Amino acid sequence: MTEGTVVGRLRRIWSAWVERYRDFTVPRADGLPNRRVLLAGPALVLVFGVLAVGLAINGTSSGMFHPELSTSKDPDLIAGSPAAIRTDEWNVQTVWAIAQVEQGLPVINESMVGGMDATLPQDLPRVDWSVAFRPHLLGFPVMDLDHAVALKWWLPALGLIAALYCFAVTVLPRRPITAILLATGFYFSPFFQWWFLQTTLWPVAWALVVLTALIWCLRSSTRIAPIVWCAIVGYLTVVMAMGIYVPYIVPAALVVAGVGIGIVARAAGDGMRWADVARRVSGILIAGVVGAAVVGLWLFLKRDTVAAFLGTAYPGERLYPTGQSDLTYLAQTVSSSFALALKSGGWLGLNSSEASTFLLAGAFLIPVVVWLVIRRVRARGPVPWAMVGASAVILLLIAFLYVPGWDAVAHLLFLDRTLPPRLRAGMGLASIIIVVLLLAELSERMRPGRVLVGAVAGLFLASQIAIAIAVLIGGGPDTLATARYWWILAPLSALALYLLGRAHGTAGVALLLVVGFITSATVNPVYRGVLDLRETDASAAIRAYDAEVPGARWVGVGEGITTAMLLESGVQGFNGFQGAPSRDLWSEVDPSGQYEFNWNRLAGVSWKPGEGEPVVANPYPDQILSTFDACSAFAQESVDFVLSDESVWLRSDCLTKEQTFTGGKADSLTIWRVVPTN
Known part of the structure; x- marks a missing residue:
């Protein structure tokens, strides 16, 4: 076959494809796209979506917690690296979503003392009529967590x-x-x-x-x-x-x-x-x-x-x-x-x-x-x-x-x-x-x-x-x-x-x-999927200790891993990213209302070591950082267990160490029991 013949054949094939494309895209009589053209794009999107969801592939940065738990490579990280700045996704919405799954997708989440409405402003997965208008959440009642x-x-x-x-x-x-x-x-x-x-x-x-x-x-x-x-x-x-x-x-x-x-x-x-x-x-x-x-x-x-x-x-x-x-x-x-x-x-x-x-x-x-x-x-x-x-x-x-x-x-x-x-x-x-x-x-x-x-x-x-x-x-x-x-x-x-x-x-x-x-x-x-802290030994231990004390309450002291671990484990405490603040919670932390301006906000609630009754501050407008002393009246009356990480040094006559978990960081997580003052 000569070069001219090959070129001519390719031209005919190309012309045939162009003609088919023109026939495929002929508009309706009113000038609008025909049904095939209109649905072609959504069909491609649907195929991609079915494949991605079927394989549980997504872009969550929940793997940010993996170095806290292990020094090995994250087996679910296929490519790229977690984006630390995207805390709204991996440190708030994903953590709360898992907390909801752990509690059975309620409308009122009980992870924080006093409870929190799961519908707004957090838009958490739940089972109520409004979720019919949250199509991105419809998978939680019928799929496993990863999908x-x-x-x-x-x-x-x-x-x-x-x-x-x-x-x-x-x-x-x-x-x-x-x-x-x-x-x-x-x-x-x-x-x-x-x-x-x-x-x-x-x-x-x-x-x-x-x-x-x-x-x-x-x-x-x-x-x-x-x-x-x-x-x-x-x-x-x-x-x-x-x-x-x-x-x-x-x-x-x-x-x-x-x-x-x-x-x-x-x-x-x-x-x-x-x-x-x-x-x-x-x-x-x-x-x-x-x-x-x-x-x-x-x-x-x-x-x-x-x-x-x-x-x-x-x-x-x-x-x-x-x-x-x-x-x-x-x-x-x-x-x-x-x-x-x-x-x-x-x-x-x-x-x-x-x-x-x-x-x-x-x-x-x-x-x-x-x-x-x-x-x-x-x-x-x-x-x-x-x-x-x-x-x-x-x-x-x-x-x-x-x-x-x-x-x-x-x-x-x-x-x-x-x-x-x-x-x-x-x-x-x-x-x-x-x-x-x-x-x-x-x-x-x-x-x-x-x-x-x-x-x-x-x-x-x-x-x-x-x-x-x-x-x-x-x-x-x-x-x-x-x-x-x-x-x-x-x-x-x-x-x-x-x-x-x-x-x-x-x-x-x-x-x-x-x-x-x-x-x-x-x-x-x-x-692939999501990093689920419930699958860790620390989470299993938290649930076991929580079961020992009916109505137990927890405080996480340190970095975000403590808050996430408590929330995903399904126990009740004083950590989390709150929506409308719970008056029940803050009446225990701040009974006089001295710090109402500091805690009456849409913000993450975390704790650091301190002396005496809680002092509530705002490092950033959307962060609430309170001090914790196990011997304070607040802790003695309202807290049963404490979870800390290696970023803080907890020593108190009112704390006894129950269990330590090593992983990505030495002594990265420790469970403490609050005991009465002498």
Whole structure:
């Protein structure tokens, strides 16, 4: 066979595949994606999810406890290393989840004296009606712990990918490959990987589903599809709201409002009567009202817990004023090329999670949006109002951060209930929406010139170089060296912006995925199951001693391993990350109420050695550290056993050593019995 024959055959095969792809992606008559295209992305996500959950593979950092227990390699750590900074996951949510499993998934967890509501704000696995709207927790009643944790890890993330894919193919019905690449790249944003919790992911997924449903309701020529989308909106509204973390909900809601108004305005501008617009979007409004009613009922039933939580000293009802940010925050927000520095503990003065951000491609491409609007206005064509709305939301968030003096308006928009680092979620969401909409609007016949797009890419590259110079001057070469490969990632990101602005969408999106994967794929480990402290000898001994004394109570003194061990073992005590503070607990620790400001907060409760009655302090706003003296009236009346680790030295006439467990650290855990004073 000659070379020409081989080339010709390959061309025919390629042409045949292209033709099949075109046939596969033919849109419906109303311009929306056909069923195969719409479901292809979710189907791929489902297959991955089934495999990952079936193998119990997830990204938990619960292996942080392994060195406390053994000097050997963690057999369940497949790749990477645990992320110490992600304490909300491995030291709070995972520990509490295991405590819930140990106690039988109750609504009121009894690990801390006085009990704690498992539904909020911790969102723990439990068995009650509200868990129907916590899909990531549905594995705990029916699966073993390892697989349930895997489902909890993956479901919100895969929901995010599926939501962006559906939005993208709704706008780009002939480009499912571009859509799945874009959705996967968005998932690998540093912000999501460093804040990998359901409270972060569900609001963004909800926003994308609402906008997708809005487009379907306005364009669909059939009745069934809009009804299905409205039902999904109603369900996800409850899912999102039950996360109750307002700093992430507000930015997502503002993006929905801005882009949604733009979508409606475009439909009206295309000739649809306002009465028809109202009729078509009424389903979404009804779904939102029904979802809000379910949430309202839930909050009413939990009103005592909500009132106690809102009455805390921290977080309480925090209001953030306008115009309080500085250039450092701006540098953190746009420094996506330096994301690998976060693996070294932080960037520009913030820890890794707080400093994480997105590659804000859409935000940098706002000049292209302006160019497109001007072209459309001059040609008397349809204005891309949805892009205008997304751009306006980004500018609104920037104004809140840098322009003072409009606090009353910001309060009406709920902006003052969020925090600057959390606003990046809204910027990232609006930015990716701009990218999708630009992909639909730009083409070889309708695209800005090389000068404008080159200037946009150059501006991004210049911002990265400026940050590098500032870090080099302020922190030295060693600090800049932690941001590995920034000098490669910055040009790649700039090239992605150029390709997107010049209508080379698939190539630009592929580069976004490459950059995201390089910067974020190793943030979380690849872990099999979860490290379950109940499987240790120490936990078995704790349960045995606890059974000796009916109603026994414990205190853990030392590092986090003591608190985690007690909680997962299912015994009752005075350690844990509390939600709404238990008055019963603190009336025993602080009967006079002297330290109420210190303990009336959403915070982790831990103990250190001291003398006399407990002294309660706050090393950080979300930490409560109290002193413990076994001879104090508190200990004599309320504590039966103490668990300590090697970080503290406990010696007291009121303590007798019962058992010591060696492992990763010498004498790492010791059980003590509290005995009467002489």
